[in-house]
Amino acid sequence: MSVASLDLDLEVFQGPFDLLLTLVLREEVDLLEVELADVVVTYVDFLQDRGEIDLEAATEFLVLIAALLELKSRMMLPVEETDGLELEPSEAADELLARMLEYRRYRDAAAFLRERLTAEQGYRYRSAPLPAHLRRASLEVAEAVYEPDRLAEALGGLLRLPPQIDLHHLARPRVSLEQRLAHVRTLLRKQASFSFDDAVQGADRMTEAVTLFALLELFKSGEASWDQSEPFGPITVRAPAGEERSAGAGRASTGPGSP
């Protein structure tokens, strides 16, 4: 996780954790009023949600929170309890003061760098490729670095003819419309209606397609009609008996060959 993305919701401060120390150093938040325990709890919750630790980010968090804890505890230590440490109230503030001064030093150095960069913008440096003759190995000092066989090998590779692609093993299905027309007519003569699936049982996709085409031909010539109650549902093919043709208008909308 990134330390910057740890969102805090404290009494005196709301926002990303990594802003907190900055604000303290800039005297915009009073460290004594910040509940640091809440910060740690928020961080631990965050880690638990994440389930993984980015070591670099964790280090950053520890550095920042340790600095805050140290500063705060020193400021809060009552004089009588500093057994052996003998921290004067002024010394308690020293650490924070030192930190603030250090930050200010680099803040001002940063301002210097920004000005300097702006001042230097006017100077431009040349960035052009070397002239071509300087980019080559020089003839006088050239040494044999390439293997001549590399060229013979490359040329040998170029002499190779591509393997012939043999397509004989691919059986080309040949299905004629006449065959399928004859097949469907035979079925129609045998029974008044049959399902399309029966008509193409065991056939390949090409045969199915040509059979459908044959059905369209028969519909056109009035030799057959069909209906299909739902898309992709079974198709029933019928011989055009008189009563069925009169009822045809009602089901025409779902039939693939509807006029």
Added chain:
Amino acid sequence: MNELARITEALLFLSPEPVSLERLADATESGEGEVLEALARLREHYADGYRGVVLREVAGGFTLATDPVAEKAARRLLARPRTPPLTQAQAECLAIVGYLQPVSRPEIARIRGVASESATATLLERGLVEESGRSRFGAVLYRTTELFQKLFGLEALDALPDVSRFDPTPEDERDLRERLLKAGEARAEPHQA
């Protein structure tokens, strides 16, 4: 201009990076003293304010650059965007790396009081800082690059002004201290950490 000065001029013209005295001497097969003399002659030729090109000493070497007088025209001709200015965060990181290098990101964060991931990433991407090994705790260390010196017109790293120059004045320091003490005294009661 003698031949050595002519050759030196050509080398500086061709080289994309500043060239150190040592490398100039090697390339011209001359002594460093002779090269320094040649550079002095060149410097006369490229006196500031008289030419469109100036001789500069940056990043540990010598280089030719255009005088700022040509900046506007150069921008029109080359349509090359200016290097974008640094943000405050980037400048602070760069200042810390510049003065304390090699320095790790946690250390930068400690001084700035703020995680410095994205500013450091930008500085890396712009080639102003680079990685320089790891600290004994395993954190990546950063240092500034030659490009940094070139873009900031620094002869060498120690050409950065002494950092004490940026220290707050004793008055500022006293003022800050007093305010801190007051804040501390206002809270005699211990608080929970």
Added chain:
Amino acid sequence: MNELARITEALLFLSPEPVSLERLADATESGEGEVLEALARLREHYADGYRGVVLREVAGGFTLATDPVAEKAARRLLARPRTPPLTQAQAECLAIVGYLQPVSRPEIARIRGVASESATATLLERGLVEESGRSRFGAVLYRTTELFQKLFGLEALDALPDVSRFDPTPEDERDLRERLLKAGEARAEPHQA
């Protein structure tokens, strides 16, 4: 040197390519006559034989270039031997030129079965092949260079190794060029049996 001459000098210094009078006038927001005058002043400064850098007028405009006096030193300073390993495409092009020279670019493309502009351009730039007149159809012909022989350690062109060791059908006695073209065309459009 007046300001316009200074700026013109800076522009020529920065630009890797020759700059036309028109572009110089545009960039400096001056008239072409003024720029010509500025160029005349510059020419005095960059008189041949006195400087390491000279002002040249070439096709397409004006440019600054180094005087040949600095060539050796520049090589010592800057020229790293440009002999990286050859890519397969480069090796094939070079083999075709080496064994069949002179050979035209369309022939190279036919033999390889693919356009070979970039590989040829690299070989030209590295000085391994060079132009050698034109075919009767007007295509540029290529041959290998002396540098090629040196880099491959060849005493003469006929010292190129015998191809038969790598030939898949060494018994085929037809002309090498004819066989290569046939094979290339077969690879470009595979035929069905």
